Amino acid sequence: MTDLALPPSRRPFVEVTGLRFRPWSILWIVLTAVLMQLLLVPGRAAGAWLYKHNIELFQHQIWVFVALATLFQIITGLVALAVMRRVLPQADNHLRWPPGRTYAGLSIAVGAAMGLIMLVADYWPQLLAHTAPDGGYDITSAGAIAGWLGVMAAAGPNEEIIFRGLLVGMLAVLVPGRLRIGRLDLPVAAYVVALLFGLAHYDSFLHNPLNLAIAQQIYAFAWGLTYVWLMERSRSLLAPMIAHGLGDAVEVGIVMLLMAAWG
Template sequence: MTDTTAPTPGRPLFQLSGFRFRSWSTIWPILLAAILMQLMLWPAREAARWLFKHQAGWFHHQVWAFVGLAELFQLAAGLAAILIMRRLLPQADPHLRWPPQRSYAGLALLIGVGMALVMLLADYWPQLLSRTPPQGGYEMTPIGIPGWLAVMFAAGPNEEIIFRGVLVGMLTVLVPGRVRLERFEVPLSGVIVGLLFGAAHYQSFFNDPLYQAVAQQLYAFVFGLIYVWLMERSRSLLAPMIAHGAGDLLEVAAVMLLSVAWA
């Protein structure tokens, strides 16, 4: 958690504590986390893609419905992984509980607003400078607009269960250690999963401009650290879910508004 005490004279700006590199015993949990990440994300996404391709009528040809189905499959995979983790690694804490004391929900919402602004600027700065309608590929219809906003917010609970609940929970036990930068402190597992969280957005390098893909890697990593900080402070996944979901929802809402205003 964040250290709120006054800095000690001579205290280093950056510190890694409680960690010892033990070659294979350190590497294999990280490799396992990377494999589990793909097992929770890729099959669910591809199953939803297959259904959308072969039964597009079920979705009324709405892309947001495909995204929502993929999220539903991934949520199921994440919850199943937590059940398995509780059995095989009972000391791991997935933080899947209501906050026992302070929820940090208000702070999480403010952080989500800030994240939305960062993502909007990083993803669409050329369009913002030229006042060109940003092309997000969202269906601007009476059903498409609320559909996209709903699935964007749902990305928060879905991805936080997988990345912070399962992966950070597991690695906190298997790769112990703390990372501190000035007064900001998180578990080493949060840094590792932050890197994996950025890597999970690799497809942006194939689908988006290079500046946007690089920006997504950077802010996904930083946001991942903030999510795990919120999780530790509140001892629950609720706050990171709110920050994550609000950030995604508000960025898409801003893109929709700008695409209409500048059309």
């Protein structure tokens, strides 16, 4: 009896299928990491430059810098998807309206749960002490609050276009194969990009408490897998965009409420 004929109850807990790992597979993974930086860093730098040279116009609102960086990164991500379509046409970027179920309801529930988990993971010392989290968000005006919530929600389209649409789509072709852990069955590319997604938040170690930085690495990896799970089931980026953007907005929204209540 072959492994494929084994009943589900007798299948190994961890199983790799279809993986063709060649010597240059490492090179593709390294190039994927480099491409991630090439897509993220210039957009952030362009946003910072434009913000600093028009700081009075933007009234010193930090969320405007985040919005500018997000806009530039979305543009570079879409350009990269267009290039991938020409260079690697067999890669699926999932940038389409869901052909079947949208999974919007599930995405909303997942995003809300993510926001609460991130809140506890990031700010549990403040929550236990009933002290206001130091999120650095401006809550002095309705415009600033709306701006921060907006840019947090925009992280969904921004990062899902780059990480799941482009990087997973590309790497799934260049390093094919699937890894099943228990009932979670995803492309090997999903796990690689989930690790990169965590590493993309490396600057948290430079600016935040160690417990917060470590927590971000852990849940960023878990969320990265969840987004691919949603993407594969809906065959679209819409569901992970919703979950991702809502999760970030929920956490920041609650932090701002606690800053107002406990500050």
